[in-house]
Amino acid sequence: MKLTKREWLTIPNILSCIRILLIPFFIYIYFSATETNDYYIAAFIIFLSGLTDLLDGFIARKFNQITELGKTLDPIADKLTQAAIVICLVFHYPYMWILVLLVVLKELFMGINGLILLKKGKKLDGSKWFGKVSTTVFYVAMGLFIAFPELNLQVAAILVITTGIFLTISFIMYALEFIHLYRA
DSSP: OOOOHHHHSSHHHHHHHHHHHHHHHHHHHHHHOOSHHHHHHHHHHHHHHHHHHHHHHHHHHHTTOOOHHHHHHHHHHHHHHHHHHHHHHHTTSTTHHHHHHHHHHHHHHHHHHHHHHHHTTOOOOSOOHHHHHHHHHHHHHHHHHHHOTTOOHHHHHHHHHHHHHHHHHHHHHHHHHHHHHHHO
16 A cells, blocks of 8 residues: 555544654653653643644544554554653552553453454454553543652552552453454
């Protein structure tokens, strides 16, 4: 497939590219943070990234700017941002490795099964409500971890457990969707 200028130059695709470009800034600011305000800036970058994610989907649907490139670029920007967040946080919070493991397993499962089904001429029809809820819980919890690096360990544990539960539910629900597609 040849990508045209129209494919690249849509507002949603530009917003997805901006999200990808924000990742190194987030990582740099988070790891070099020395003051509370530095962590607020890192959290603001993630908030801005989340806002561009909401806007790109809304604009794409509302103004008929859905492109094949956007269907690929948006989830790549999502996964890269989520990976950057959990990798940064794993160095500061115990048990964050559980979320890293869940995110990696879920995304590998979805990616591998998505490719297998694509070869069979089938595909998952976009993200589902449970995936969106899980992503929202993930970003709220991670935003709290980023903005407040001195969180009480009990609060941190509750956030990790809550996020893990929502990731697991989403994983199971997507697995059921894939099973349904395999049987169809």
